[in-house]
Structure formats: structure tokens, C-alpha cells
Amino acid sequence: MKITKRPRRLRANKAIRDLIRETKITPDDLVYPIFVVEGKNRKEEISTLKGNYHLSVDMLYEEVKEIRDCGIKSLLIFGIPDNKDCLGTESYSDNGIVQRAVREIKKNYKDMYIITDICMCQYTDHGHCGILTEEGIIDNDETLDYLGKIAVSHAKAGADMVAPSDMMDARIGYIRKQLDKEGYSNIPIMAYSAKYASSFYGPFRAAAHSAPSFGDRKTYQMDPANGDEALREVQLDIEEGADIVMVKPALPYLDIIRRIKDNHNIPIAAYNVSGEYSMLRTAVDTGLLSEDAIIEALTSIKRAGADIIITYFAKEICKQLRIDS
Template sequence: MIKRPRRLRSSQAIRNLVRETVLHVEDFIYPLFVVEGENIKEEISSMPDVYHFSIDRLREEIMELKSLGIRYIILFGIPNHKDECGSEGFAHDGIVQKAVRAIKEWDPEMFVITDVCMCEYTSHGHCGILTETGYVDNDKTLEYLTKIAVSHAEAGADMVAPSDMMDGRISALRQGLDEAGYMNVSIMAYSAKYSSSFYGPFREAAHSAPSFGDRKTYQMDPANSDEALREGALDCEEGADIIMVKPALSYLDVIRRFKDNFNMPIAAYNVSGEYSMLKLAVKNGLLSEDAIYESVMSIKRAGATIIITYFAKELARKMKGC
């Protein structure tokens, strides 16, 4: 008689011993939204437990993250002034630049990653410089993205994360950073950033919805995964230190393909829509809180070595038994 393999039937201790995928707090990058003004800690209506912070209120958040063991953050800045060329994005006293300096003063060991894009800073909400006909000028945009990245490095950022999806931006940023003397500032590339319906809450949080049209001409078609491999390969060739898939939960297959095809650290962005859906489902009693851990664990099981997630704090508390 042929004996069939059996699943493990034993105690929880044995299950823990042979568990293949385990989340660690070191896996997480926590996103933070920084705004101009004073004494602001304002919950984002579409993202429960996620806040806009003015810099004077940001210190308490940084200290809480430190107490939870979260040592990696990614900053998104929302300026008061926006214009056609997103000048606040590369200003010496821009909101992200001021936040980086403050964080490094409070906690020099906090690893600070900055989002490099133009959508939060342009009056039209697109991720680059527009032509007269309303299309994004790819090559001209690279000049501005490089200015932004260098200004973040000057402020003390440890890593920059270009999320614009312009062609050639990794090589442009690497060259610009190196020429400015920031050879040790790393680049995390949004390599497969899909034109997704799951970004809605983020666009409210970052005040970055385009004022006309959409971003389908420079973000990826959700139907494509072979294209993602081409994008990832190009970013690796151009000098990216980490490559990313965004969103995460609807693109676990793409994360797996990245893991199988690239000998690189793989990041995945557990985006705002994924976060808000689960939070609302738990709040309304449709799911237990265990669904949060399960969903984020699936991202790691798929092959991500780094997870950007708004769940980082509550998962860290769960791991610490708080």
C-alpha cells in the first residue's frame, strides 16, 4: 500500500518549530506623512490610526516607533505650496528635508527613507514635468527627480525611493547622488508599480490625486507580469539596491516572480487600500484581527524580504505581547 504524506498533526510547539514563514519587526518599514504647520496630529479619515504630523509632533511618533523596535521609516511630505515644477520637492527648507534633519537629531540611528516623486509637489498632481500637450516629459523629469534625491541626501536621508516610474530614473539618481558625494545613499526602486485602484486612501493622505487624466501612461498595467520582470531587470542593471512590487496583496504572484528571478532584496508595499479594507473589515466584525497578521505574512511568504506597511506598529505590539 502506498503511504500518503500527511500534514503535521501535533502540538502548537511542534507547529512553531517547523513554521516556514515568520514575521519579524525588522521586516517592516513604516510610512509617515509630514505636513507644514504646528501642533498637528490629525487622523487621515480614510486610513484609521494613520496620521498627518507636523514636525513638532513627529518626535513623539519617532520615540514610539523606537520603543516598538521599528527602525525603518519612509517619509512622504505634503507642502503648502505647489507649482508646475514641484519646487518644494527639492527646496533646502522643504517639508521632507526639515523632517529628515529633525529625525536624525532626535534619533540618529533611525533609518530614514524618503519618497522621491513629484506628485505631492506639483500643482497638477502628476509625477513629473508636463509638456504643452499634457504628457509627462520623461527626460526633463529625471533632472528634477535627481534634484529631489540629492536634496534629501543632503538633509541626511539614508535611502531614497523613487516612485515616479520614469524610464532611466535609477541610473540618473545614482549618477546624481554619486557626483554630489552621496555614494553611500542607497536606492530602493519602485520597479513594478502598478496603475492600481488600491491607492485611493493614499492619494487623500498625500494630497496627490492628479487634477486631470490618470497615471496609466507611466504606471504598469495590472494585467502584466512579464513586463514587471523587464522593469525589475532594468532597475537592477541601473544600480538599484532594492527592487519593489507595489501593491502587494493583489500582486503576490509578481513578488514570487521577482524572488525567483532576481538575486536582490525584494520589497513590497502593502498599500493604503489594502490597509483600509482590512481595518474596516475588522472594525465591523467581519474579520478577526488575526487576518492582519495572516495577510502581511502572505507577503513575506510570497518572497518579499522587506514590507512597507501601515500595520507595522500594531504587528510590532502583537509580537511584543503589548
């Protein structure tokens, strides 16, 4: 009796393989992070993130045009101020770097969906994600007030979504309350719910000038060894009003993405962080891996259960998808 080998037959033709592909990356899945700096006429490649740039506000028009022409509809904005202090004052100023960037982009590209990072590490002179006590310890409850101010100022500038990345306890509920109080109940919150104290953030911290001046962030970011804790953190953020939850980093935590997907009915974002990008970028550029490794890595993130992928590869992937189509 002859056994019919149907799986092999279905794999024999590319057109068939494309038809039955279970997981597909599209531009709609991707969010592209950009770094905005002070000054004028600045477009400077970030040494730790090849192919990504520090951009002054006046240079955003051409950059966002290129991003939009690739098919990308969503941005995550990080601001890098010149002036820092212990209270991160520039983070919630109406004339802050993110607030000006949002207004500039919305002036020219009203259809571009803008997500803003809500944190204090780029704005404090000590590089930590909140207000410090005299003993140099994060004051969780006092920090909430500042995070609320930042979120409201971003919404006022025209942000479509805010993304708290600080990992303070109860910040989602506090920010939700402040946004609602100020008339921004329509602004969703994407919570960095499972943000690990990871070694993969190094290139970002150099790019954002946000490395802590002392100590580390292990007291408020998650232990990489913990999985159950991620589910608890996600549950708490959902109860406080998060609209989307995030896992960060992505590739070392695919199991966490899947566990959240299996346990919670909520959109999941995954941040393909700077260290993941730099490793793959270097491997491809030096010929150790083919460019196909990039799409393979991002496909694994979506296959694990992510609905949204934040990645520095977004422009490159969208250009490749256009060629392949």
C-alpha cells in the same frame, strides 16, 4: 500496517508549530510610512487611513519614539507641502517639508533608518509625477533632472535611502549618477520597479493630497494585466543601479513578487498599500474578520518572497508580536 501520521502530530502542539514555521514576520521586516505636513502642533488622524496621522515636524519626536519602542527601525517619509507649483519646487528645497523632517528625526534618533519618497505628485499643482509639456504630457527626460535634485537634497538632509516612485524611464541610473557626483555614493536606491496603475491607491492619494487634477497615471505606471513587463522593468532598474526593487501594491501582485524572487538575486520590497490596509482595517473593525487576518495577509507577502514589507499595519503588528512572544 499502521500508517504514522507525522504531519498531524507535528501540528498538534503550538510550541512545535512555532518551531517548524517556515515564514515568520519580525519587526526587522517592516517599514512604517509617515505623512509630514506643514504647521505646528498638528497630529490629525487621516480619515482614509484610520490609525495613521498627518504630523507636523514638531510632533515627530513623540511619534518616532512610539514607533521605535514598538521595535520598528525603518521609516518611509512622505511630505505634504502647503505650496505647490508646476515644477514642484518645494520637493527639492533645502527647507522642504521632507528635508526638515529628516533633519528633525536624525537629530533625536540617529539610529532610525530613514527612507524618503522621491516623486513630484505631492508637490505639483497638477498632481502628476513629473514635469508636463504644453500639451499636458509628462516630459520624461526633463523630469529626470528634478528627480535628481530631490534625491540629492534628501541625502544632504540626512536620508539613509531614497525611493523613487515616479516610474519615469531611466530615473534610477540618473539618480545614481547625481548622488555619486555629489558625494553620496553610499546612499542606496530602493526602486519602485513594478508599480502598477492600481485602484488600491485611493486612500493614499486622499492622505497625501496627490490625486492628479486631470487624466490618470496609466501612461507611466504599469498595466495590472502585465506580468512579464514587471520582470523587464526590474531588470532595467537593476542594470541602472537599484539596490532594492519594489512591487506595489502587494496583495494583488503576490505572483509578481514570486516571479521576481525566482528570477533575480536582489532584495525585494513590497508595499502593502493604503487600499489593502483600509479594506482589512474595515473588515476587522466591523467584525467581519478577526485580527488574525492582518498577520495572515502580511505573512502571505513575505511567503511570496518579499524581504521588506512597507505597511501601515507595522505598529500594530509589532505590538501583537510582542504580546505573542
